[in-house]
Amino acid sequence: MPAPKFTHDGILDATAQEVLQRGTAVTIGDVSRRLGAPSGSIYHRFPSREELLVRLWLRSVQRFHEAYLAVGDGEDPEQALVDMALRVASFTAQHQAEAVSMTLFRQSRLVDTAPEPCQDEVRTVNDTLHARLAELAQARYARVTPRHLTLVRVAAIECPYGLIRPYVWTAIPDWMADAIEASSRAILGLGDTPAT
Amino acid sequence: MPAPKFTHDGILDATAQEVLQRGTAVTIGDVSRRLGAPSGSIYHRFPSREELLVRLWLRSVQRFHEAYLAVGDGEDPEQALVDMALRVASFTAQHQAEAVSMTLFRQSRLVDTAPEPCQDEVRTVNDTLHARLAELAQARYARVTPRHLTLVRVAAIECPYGLIRPYVWTAIPDWMADAIEASSRAILGLGDTPAT
DNA sequence: CAGATACTAGAGACTAGTCTCCAATTAGGT
DNA sequence: ACCTAATTGGAGACTAGTCTCTAGTATCTG
Incomplete structure (x- = not known):
């Protein structure tokens, strides 16, 4: 198992930063851009945008x-x-x-x-x-x-x-x-x- | 000029009722359905969804x-x-x-x-x-x-x-x-x- | 070194929703 | 009655965004 590059918490951190600016309107694109990761990497950890936000x-x-x-x-x-x-x-x-x-x-x-x-x-x-x-x-x-x-x-x-x-x-x-x-x-x- | 069927205030009323249920996520579709009007009639009074919500x-x-x-x-x-x-x-x-x-x-x-x-x-x-x-x-x-x-x-x-x-x-x-x-x-x- | 497994990567299918456009309709004003 | 202008109606262009899929990559284990 390779070392995770984008962790659960790392993704939540990036999401929190974006929420600070865009509020509820954050998109997966916003988060992935901030993280420097493709959107697929986020969906690897979180099944949906909704769940990502609820977890945050x-x-x-x-x-x-x-x-x-x-x-x-x-x-x-x-x-x-x-x-x-x-x-x-x-x-x-x-x-x-x-x-x-x-x-x-x-x-x-x-x-x-x-x-x-x-x-x-x-x-x-x-x-x-x-x-x-x-x-x-x-x-x-x-x-x-x-x-x-x-x-x-x-x-x-x-x-x-x-x-x-x-x-x-x-x-x-x-x-x-x-x-x-x-x-x-x-x-x-x-x-x-x-x-x- | 024919009598307006869907007025400014009427559209806002319908929007308010939908906001009660769906919150910020209201769509023009929601409002037009409640109003019994096609979406075009709403755009005839309000230039955009954003402005509709701000006016409300x-x-x-x-x-x-x-x-x-x-x-x-x-x-x-x-x-x-x-x-x-x-x-x-x-x-x-x-x-x-x-x-x-x-x-x-x-x-x-x-x-x-x-x-x-x-x-x-x-x-x-x-x-x-x-x-x-x-x-x-x-x-x-x-x-x-x-x-x-x-x-x-x-x-x-x-x-x-x-x-x-x-x-x-x-x-x-x-x-x-x-x-x-x-x-x-x-x-x-x-x-x-x-x-x- | 080989195999297995977790992960990255990103193109694009799919969807929901906004907004445009124009033909049809209705109600004054003359 | 006819003209004018505001309004309705609704089909669909367009867009932004979510989510899927598959190929590729890295790390660990034996």
Whole structure:
């Protein structure tokens, strides 16, 4: 077996760079040109364009989770959740290509439409993250209802992600950390009073 | 001149419905099928697929602004800003097709890439909204710096939009109003203390 | 060195979609 | 009634892109 010249990861890297520029409209031609490889070499590793893009999305999400879950434990759970929310911004600032690749799809849609070989991975990709958030919810609140779980998810992921999203393609502004911290704490605070 | 059978707005309506299902991948074929018209009739009104989609985006944004700017005046400026933020959610709940159409593009990208005849409109589409937010910033803060203007924009638009975005395709959950109000107030509060 | 296997290479078949073109149609204005 | 101009209708030219196929190449194993 000869040494692979164009690896799985190498192709994904090139795809990520092109996605940075052309967004969802990337073509196999774009990727192969950047890679200096004929299109056949890409199809040797990935059965279809669709699967290539979904794999890139999965890898980006997983890399993000790695950074995200590496937040210090032991301290105040609220602080841990805020630190996680802040990671959304710092990860994006440091890994623009990954961050942009994450905007390629939404999980909820992919669950139905992803190519069969990716389906399992797509379905379970958020599981450990949600488990970790459930732990922190336990630590933060006296009693944990489904509403509390939702609030934690919104405060630690959805809201910061929504805030940085428009800046993924450019640069994260300096007020971002303040805005994330303030909004996350405010949303977590909603769990201390009963639902309206 | 015979009465038009397929009007500008009628074609945009059909396009919006298709966008709801197929997203950015809508084809002229999809639209013409829904409309019961041959593709030629669409090209009679819109020079290209690109311009059709940009016009839909513009119309959706403008309709949103109409609802958004109709928030009551006179009261507490902070309350007015929070009410505006809440409109983001209620507009989305009531006008899903428009809301999804707004996700088709980001203004910052369109400014460069929109077809020439749309460029002016794309560039200025947010102007009156930003003017209104500047007014409210004046009323809310003692001294208004660029940072204050940004915070107001984030609190009243960007953050609520980021929060609702993942739910545009499904339904707005019931905790959304609480989350929007809490986060908006928290972000506005940042303007009362000097920057970190 | 021979054979086996993974990989590269690239031409082009095939497809889906955009857009053009022009003949036919319809509704005023005179 | 006739002329004019906007509009419809739809066939198909054209294009960009995905994907297939096969021949060739490199590396490892015995």
